[in-house]
Amino acid sequence: MIPAPFDYESPTTLEEAFGLLDRYGDEAKILSGGHSLIPMMKLRFASPEVLIDINNIPGLSHITKDGNTMKIGALVRESEIEHAKELIAHFPIFADVTKLIADPSVRNRGTIGGNLAHGDAANDHPAVMLALRANIVISGKDGNRTVPIDEFFHGFYMTEVQANEILTEIQIPIHGKGTGSAYHKMERKVGDYATAGVAVQLTLDANGTVTYVGIGLTNLSPVPMRAERSEAALLGKKLTDEVIAEAAKCASEDCSPSDDLRGSEEYKRHLVGVLLKRMIHKAAERAMA
Amino acid sequence: MTKHIKITVNGTEHELDVEPRLLLVHLIRENLAMTGTHIGCDTTSCGACTILMDGKSVKSCTILAVQANGKNLTTIEGVSAENEYNHLQEGFKENHGLHCGFCTPGMILRATELLENNPDPTEEEIRWGISGNLCRCTGYNNIVKAIKYASAKNRGIEPASTEPEFV
The missing domain is CATH 3.30.465.10 (Uridine Diphospho-n-acetylenolpyruvylglucosamine Reductase; domain 3)
Structure with a gap:
């Protein structure tokens, strides 16, 4: 599979790259790692007229x-x-x-x-x-x-x-002491997209009360999604089984997965709850370590 | 519109004019007539096209030839001198790490970087390390042994056993 023809620019400064973007507008795509874009171009899902390769611009790798x-x-x-x-x-x-x-x-x-x-x-x-x-x-x-x-x-x-x-x-x-984070996704095989994935970061105070929490979900909605009600279910509480179960239930209800080869909607709603419980426990263990 | 590029492959410098859409694997196989680098899936999944670019393993079906401008590439043809084996090649031979051989060049180049970063990997680290390289013959056990063999040899240790496993 070979991409449709395009022009290639390889600027060495951001200023030069902005100039090229000004010149080409919507016709141009930025090429970074290229491991989403090049496969899409090979399948002709994407056919930009110009690729602006930013890999040779220093100062973006810190x-x-x-x-x-x-x-x-x-x-x-x-x-x-x-x-x-x-x-x-x-x-x-x-x-x-x-x-x-x-x-x-x-x-x-x-x-x-x-x-x-x-x-x-x-x-x-x-x-x-x-x-x-x-x-x-x-x-x-x-x-x-x-x-x-x-x-x-x-x-x-x-x-x-x-x-x-x-x-x-x-x-x-960077949050203070008592903060832990964890991520896991269920994937059918290495390199596949997530059937479901859950990211959690939380902070526990000395009493074990959640003073900060962030929860993001992978591949369970058309747009990357924050599990807001799950966060609210945890914030200000101690991590009892009931509190964690409530957070899991909220995520399961609030996400909007689609049926596909990776699983049914019902399965994914179940899976997000399981993963969220596990990631809360893992993040909390790390927070207390 | 073609672009003028300069690349070093296995120590030899090449200057070529290429179309931007030319994939690196095609440049290697067709323009340079080095067919040890294979095309398997052509979708970044199987790893048959794995080469080293500035010492890092990459899938050459998902890199544009123009992106390799100024880079130093190693393909399977360049891992050892003609008619000689390096420790990885010897490991694959001694341990039956290949049957049909289609995945082998990619496996060896991926394992080269793996051992560079981690000279004494555990079995689990080897399995994660080659997780982007598919083999449909061996069942992987003998590939893992082959990499263990090379790891030992690289460190001056006699490999434990070269008894291949047939499954």
């Missing part, structure tokens, strides 16, 4: 701690996240999620920025970023703007990133 914020450059590869010790020490959820994204060779190419900018609720990072309440830095020729993750996803393959902009950085607030 993972740095800046005060109480972890900053991840858009071009950081999944395989780099897998081995990012400081990031994983604060957010063990990244060790959970990267291991489940595709396979090692794909992770050598796939980038965190591309995973989010693709705007696909079947990707894994959207749910993780919802759980972590990340902020997304979007850059254009007039400067940067920062968008909370809750305002980032607009629809299937649609995000807040405009045709003349580039997602450049992900910023994640």
Whole structure:
């Protein structure tokens, strides 16, 4: 399978990339890791006239701690996240999620920025970023703007990133002591999209009361989804079996999965509840460790 | 519109004019006539087209040739000298790590990076490490043994047993 013809540009600065985006507008697509875009182009689901390859732009591959914020450059590869010790020490959820994204060779190419900018609720990072309440830095020729993750996803393959902009950085607030995070997805085989996936981050105070919680769901809705009622069911409570069961029930009711080869709607509603219970327990164990 | 690119494959520099839509695997197989890199699924799933790009394993069916501009590539033809085996190749031979051989070049290149990052992997780490490379013959057990064999040899240790497992 061979993509339809296109022109290829390989800018070496963001300014140059913005100039190209201005010139080509909607005809251009940004090429990052390319492991969603190139397969779509090979299948001719996507036929952009121009690819703007941002892989040669320096300054987008950092993972740095800046005060109480972890900053991840858009071009950081999944395989780099897998081995990012400081990031994983604060957010063990990244060790959970990267291991489940595709396979090692794909992770050598796939980038965190591309995973989010693709705007696909079947990707894994959207749910993780919802759980972590990340902020997304979007850059254009007039400067940067920062968008909370809750305002980032607009629809299937649609995000807040405009045709003349580039997602450049992900910023994640670091919560204090007593915080833990966890992710798991059920997949039929390595490299498949999730049948269902759940990301949880929570903070427990000295009494075991939940003082902060974020929950994101993978591939259970057309747009990446926060399990708001599940969060509300946990916030301000101690993690008793009843409280956790209520959170699971809410997620199961509120998600909108579709019947497909990975399972029936009913099965997925059941599965999200099971996974949410497990991830709450795992995040809580890590919070108390 | 073609692009002029310069790539190094197994130590030899090549300069070519390529169409942007040319996939790296096609450049290797057709323009450079090196057919050790295979095309299996053509959908980033099977790993038969795995090569090393600047030392990292990648699936060359999902990379554009233009993206390899300035990069250093290793294919199965370049892992050892002609008529010689490196430890991984020897491991696959000694342990029956291949039957039809279609997945083998990709397996060996993926295992090359795996052992580079983790010289003494556990069986579980090997199985996760080759999870993006499919083999439809061996049932994987002898591939895992082959990689264990190479890991031992690389570290100067005599491999435990080369008794292949037939299942």
